[in-house]
Amino acid sequence: MQRDRRRVIIEQIEPRIDGGRFPIKRIEGQPVVVEADVFADSHDVLRVLLRHRYGRSNGDNEPWTDLTMTPLGNDRWRAAFRPPTTGYVEYVVVGWVDHFESWRHGLRAKFDVGDKVSSELLEGAGMIRVAASYLARSAKAGDREAEAAHARLVERAARLDSNSPEADRVTLALADELAADMAVWYPPLDPVVSESLFVRVEREQAAFAAWYEMFPRSETPDPDRSATFDEAARRLPAIAAMGFDIVYLPPIHPIGTTGRKGPNNTPGAKPGDPGSPWAIGGPDGGHTGVHSELGTLADFDRFVAAAGEAGLEVALDIAFQCSPDHPWVREHPEWFRHRPDGTIKYAENPPKKYQDIFPLNFECEAWQELWEALRDVFLFWVDHDVKTFRVDNPHTKPFRFWEWLIAEVQREHPDTVFLSEAFTRPKPMRYLAKAGFTQSYTYFTWRNTRAELIEYFTELHHTEVREYLRPNLFANTPDILHAFLQDGGRPAFEIRLVLAATLGSLYGIYSGFELAENVPVRPGSEEYLHSEKYQLRPRDWDHPESLAPLITRVNALRRAHPAFRPGGRLTFHRTDNDAILCYSRESTDGTDRVLMVVNLDPFHMQHGWVDVPVDRWQLGGRPSYPVRDGLTGETFEWRGPHNYVRLDPGVRAAHIFELPALPETARR
Numbered sequence: 001m002q003r004d005r006r007r008v009i010i011e012q013i014e015p016r017i018d019g020g021r022f023p024i025k026r027i028e029g030q031p032v033v034v035e036a037d038v039f040a041d042s043h044d045v046l047r048v049l050l051r052h053r054y055g056r057s058n059g060d061n062e063p064w065t066d067l068t069m070t071p072l073g074n075d076r077w078r079a080a081f082r083p084p085t086t087g088y089v090e091y092v093v094v095g096w097v098d099h100f101e102s103w104r105h106g107l108r109a110k111f112d113v114g115d116k117v118s119s120e121l122l123e124g125a126g127m128i129r130v131a132a133s134y135l136a137r138s139a140k141a142g143d144r145e146a147e148a149a150h151a152r153l154v155e156r157a158a159r160l161d162s163n164s165p166e167a168d169r170v171t172l173a174l175a176d177e178l179a180a181d182m183a184v185w186y187p188p189l190d191p192v193v194s195e196s197l198f199v200r201v202e203r204e205q206a207a208f209a210a211w212y213e214m215f216p217r218s219e220t221p222d223p224d225r226s227a228t229f230d231e232a233a234r235r236l237p238a239i240a241a242m243g244f245d246i247v248y249l250p251p252i253h254p255i256g257t258t259g260r261k262g263p264n265n266t267p268g269a270k271p272g273d274p275g276s277p278w279a280i281g282g283p284d285g286g287h288t289g290v291h292s293e294l295g296t297l298a299d300f301d302r303f304v305a306a307a308g309e310a311g312l313e314v315a316l317d318i319a320f321q322c323s324p325d326h327p328w329v330r331e332h333p334e335w336f337r338h339r340p341d342g343t344i345k346y347a348e349n350p351p352k353k354y355q356d357i358f359p360l361n362f363e364c365e366a367w368q369e370l371w372e373a374l375r376d377v378f379l380f381w382v383d384h385d386v387k388t389f390r391v392d393n394p395h396t397k398p399f400r401f402w403e404w405l406i407a408e409v410q411r412e413h414p415d416t417v418f419l420s421e422a423f424t425r426p427k428p429m430r431y432l433a434k435a436g437f438t439q440s441y442t443y444f445t446w447r448n449t450r451a452e453l454i455e456y457f458t459e460l461h462h463t464e465v466r467e468y469l470r471p472n473l474f475a476n477t478p479d480i481l482h483a484f485l486q487d488g489g490r491p492a493f494e495i496r497l498v499l500a501a502t503l504g505s506l507y508g509i510y511s512g513f514e515l516a517e518n519v520p521v522r523p524g525s526e527e528y529l530h531s532e533k534y535q536l537r538p539r540d541w542d543h544p545e546s547l548a549p550l551i552t553r554v555n556a557l558r559r560a561h562p563a564f565r566p567g568g569r570l571t572f573h574r575t576d577n578d579a580i581l582c583y584s585r586e587s588t589d590g591t592d593r594v595l596m597v598v599n600l601d602p603f604h605m606q607h608g609w610v611d612v613p614v615d616r617w618q619l620g621g622r623p624s625y626p627v628r629d630g631l632t633g634e635t636f637e638w639r640g641p642h643n644y645v646r647l648d649p650g651v652r653a654a655h656i657f658e659l660p661a662l663p664e665t666a667r668r
Contacts (some may be wrong), residue, residue, distance in 0.1 A: 006190040006191075008192040009038070009039055009040065014034070015467045017434055017464070018434065021434075022434040023088065023197075023198035024198075025206075025467065026083060026202075026567075028085060028086060030207075031081070032082070035072070035077065036048075036069070036093045037077075038069075038095045039075040045105055047095065047098040048094070049079075050080075050093060051064045051065070051067075052065055052067075054083075054085070054090075066094075086203055088200060089201055090197070091197050091198070092194045093193075099127065099189060104174060121160045122161060128156055128157040128178075149185065152181055156172060203415050210243060210506075210555050210558065211248050211315065213250070213477070213478070213508060215249075215250055215478075217274065224272070225536075226274060227294075228295045229294050229303040230295065239310070239312065240312050242551045242555060243552055243554075244312065245312065246315050246508075247313070248315040249315070249316055250278070250317045251278055251317050251319055252290050253281065255274065255279055256356060257282065257325060258323065259357075260273065260356055261279070262535075263531075273534070276533050278321065278357065279357055287320075304384065314388070316386045317389075318377065318378065319392035320377075321347065322358045332370075371405065388419070390421055391418055393422065394437070395429070399432065402435050406418055410436075417439065419439040420433065444471070444503075448482075448600065449600065454572050458572070462570075470566075472507065472508060473500040473503060475493075475507070478528070481526050488602030488603065490547070494654070495600060497551060501555070503583070505564060514551055561587075569585070571583060571584050575608055575611070576608045577609075579601040580608055580645065580647070581596075595657040595659055597645050597655040598653065598655075599652075602649050608645065611641050612641055612643070619659075624639045625659075629657055630657070631652075632652075
């Protein structure tokens with residue numbers, strides 16, 4: 001082992017992902033709270049700093065900013081900073097034995113018990129002269145503050161080394177002004193610097209947004225043909241009026257005809273069947289083209305502009321697979337897997353067969369050329385003002401590919417957002433989030449009981465996972481119609497909407513949710529009957545039973561309350577009825593609190609008692625306190641920590657209670 005005389009030990013830095021292999025994630029202005037164990041032998045005083053700067057490599061880094069870390073006890077230290085802009089922030093913990101402060105500590109102890117300290121005062125004068133010498137070498141010429149500090153240090157060293165009364169010299173040695181000068185100018189001996197750790201800082205919509213998925217081709221006035229982008233754009237103001245931030249489109253590219261699927265995924269499409277948008281590519285182009293029935297690239301640009309005017313951002317689905325008619329099949333057959341007879345393999349997941357899709361071969365000899373072509377697909381759409389992407393099945397492509405690709409795109413466009421659609425095992429799902437995906441689909445769809453929800457969201461909000469995986473809670477997707485929605489009818493949709501929108505800062509619905517579409521293709525299946533993936537689905541958006549008013553109100557509450565923003569606290573509260581879920585959201589500064597009470601049973605009235613932490617919320621000293629249901633505008637007077645609720649399906653699925661503000665003196 002190499003010899004090392006440094007005395008300080010730095011351990012257990014948090015947050016840190018896989019020993020620093022991956023960056024943690026924050027949005028602009030969100031605090032990064034860093035803790036570490038820092039200690040040394042004996043009882044000397046330590047100086048511990050949190051040092052941070054912008055940039056990820058020496059070529060583009062800014063100067064370091066130092067923050068003094070606060071001791072928490074048991075050798076644990078803490079400090080925090082708020083990154084104001086997107087990009088990467090590097091941070092390290094620095095620690096050293098503070099010999100001057102250790103000297104002051106010993107001087108005070110000896111003097112207080114009446115010991116002579118003349119020798120100690122001479123020792124201190126020597127340290128001050130070292131600091132003055134270091135300042136003289138380091139300060140810039142003409143720096144008046146440094147010149148003044150140098151003069152103070154020289155003068156104090158001389159006074160400590162004088163024949164003045166010992167008590168006067170001790171008072172001078174223990175003065176705060178001298179301590180402040182020495183903290184700046186006394187050079188540390190053998191400082192220990194931890195390994196570099198990183199924060200990936202992104203814009204707010206990377207962590208707080210409501211998504212709405214729509215098939216533009218279904219927004220047609222003529223059920224016998226696809227809508228155009230211009231026709232689909234007429235739907236955008238209504239989506240924006242419901243309070244959504246993102247309008248997400250499935251693939252908009254040309255659709256192949258070879259192996260095209262008919263309604264309900266039946267083989268052998270008939271003339272006029274539009275096919276699946278995920279069977280990408282035809283004579284008109286591939287991943288950088290648009291389907292001619294939707295329009296042209298110029299029409300798409302106009303759609304994106306119209307979305308922006310409505311206050312929406314367009315997200316685009318990127319699916320790296322090809323129809324047999326994709327130009328790459330002809331131009332780059334080496335990018336695909338081949339059978340012994342030379343034909344290209346189509347996708348299979350027995351017993352399912354996808355004759356309309358050819359998977360790409362990431363193990364081919366030309367893999368580097370393939371990677372670059374796929375990166376360029378993203379860059380192409382970024383050039384058309386798309387900054388948010390939902391990536392189809394990323395867990396079926398190499399993880400290192402995604403780490404490289406996302407870094408490549410974000411190097412040029414740091415505000416790009418990537419949503420991982422990986423309904424897979426927990427470890428691959430988490431690794432994709434570590435590798436760079438901004439957001440992740442989750443198991444939320446399959447968590448429906450009180451115990452399941454508490455266990456899952458405790459994991460997402462209160463373990464290391466929260467540092468890198470941002471859950472996007474889709475209540476339904478074109479592929480997933482859960483049995484809870486199939487069986488529970490409209491009340492089930494109300495329940496899942498409130499849960500999705502309030503348990504996390506990111507959530508989404510697939511169009512048709514507001515109409516409570518819930519018929520599966522067959523019993524036991526999560527596929528929709530007459531799935532929009534394979535046919536046009538024009539809808540009556542003005543249906544009197546639409547959930548749009550409820551969706552609008554829920555989204556308005558999300559926007560109005562900082563408690564729903566990233567970084568806040570999620571807490572589950574006790575109920576005496578397992579069919580009722582009670583939980584709260586609190587803003588990072590504790591000034592805003594919202595309490596949700598949800599009936600998890602779409603069939604029956606449920607009632608019972610819920611607990612709230614009245615002491616922590618500064619409500620305990622009042623005879624009563626108001627709770628206002630943001631969904632209905634009703635106000636209830638509650639008393640104490642235990643209060644009664646009743647929730648009837650079809651009447652009231654949930655409460656979203658707005659609580660009284662904390663007194664100014666109680667805010668953290």
